[in-house]
Amino acid sequence: DAGVIQSPRHEVTEMGQEVTLRCKPISGHNSLFWYRQTMMRGLELLIYFNNNVPIDDSGMPEDRFSAKMPNASFSTLKIQPSEPRDSAVYFCASSLAGAETQYFGPGTRLLVL
Amino acid sequence: GENVEQHPSTLSVQEGDSAVIKCTYSDSASNYFPWYKQELGKRPQLIIDIRSNVGEKKDQRIAVTLNKTAKHFSLHITETQPEDSAVYFCAAAYSGYSTLTFGKGTMLLVSP
Numbered sequence: 540d541a542g543v544i545q546s547p548r549h550e551v552t553e554m555g556q557e558v559t560l561r562c563k564p565i566s567g568h569n570s571l572f573w574y575r576q577t578m579m580r581g582l583e584l585l586i587y588f589n590n591n592v593p594i595d596d597s598g599m600p601e602d603r604f605s606a607k608m609p610n611a612s613f614s615t616l617k618i619q620p621s622e623p624r625d626s627a628v629y630f631c632a633s634s635l636a637g638a639e640t641q642y643f644g645p646g647t648r649l650l651v652l
Numbered sequence: 653g654e655n656v657e658q659h660p661s662t663l664s665v666q667e668g669d670s671a672v673i674k675c676t677y678s679d680s681a682s683n684y685f686p687w688y689k690q691e692l693g694k695r696p697q698l699i700i701d702i703r704s705n706v707g708e709k710k711d712q713r714i715a716v717t718l719n720k721t722a723k724h725f726s727l728h729i730t731e732t733q734p735e736d737s738a739v740y741f742c743a744a745a746y747s748g749y750s751t752l753t754f755g756k757g758t759m760l761l762v763s764p
Contacts, residue, residue: 572751581741581757582754584752595751637745637747638684638743638746638747638750638751638752639686639701639747641698642698645694645695646695
């Protein structure tokens with residue numbers, strides 16, 4: 540298995556632009572997580588899907604952030620409009636079930652100018 | 653919700669020494685405690701986990717201990733090597749269909 544796949548790996552954009560991050564979880568995994576990592580705030584959970592259904596989105600910072608999981612093999616995290624404070628590394632992770640043994644993707648390093 | 657505190661934030665040791673990282677959690681219902689290692693520029697990777705029905709678990713040079721009464725758990729690395737240098741995150745969860753709450757991380761530097 541190729542593991543969790545994320546794209547793009549790096550994204551540089553200007554403030555106000557729309558950003559879409561993509562994730563393909565490990566086949567057979569039922570849970571998918573989006574995290575944001577910064578030096579100041581550490582590793583923060585943004586949203587958790589189970590069987591393609593959003594279960595916990597309490598970590599989504601504000602309405603500028605949205606996430607979808609249209610099927611078991613694909614998820615997107617969208618930021619519109621982007622702001623410089625959104626600059627961070629965004630990780631997608633998947634697991635067979637919930638919290639246990641999460642496999643992280645390589646991350647998307649986002650820089651908003 | 654759950655709150656996880658992790659100490660120290662940085663730890664420097666000499667190669668061959670032991671390293672200990674400690675975490676406390678707030679939710680007494682939590683019963684799953686993993687540790688993740690993140691090398692510079694890489695993704696976090698699970699290195700060991702422990703469930704509340706055991707007090708200690710070992711895997712070669714790595715061990716975790718859990719004190720449910722005090723609500724704290726620790727990572728012990730013996731005979732440290734330079735390749736152990738990384739950021740280590742503890743986390744806690746009520747296992748099953750829930751989410752992890754991570755500590756802020758400990759940057760471990762092992763000097764040759």
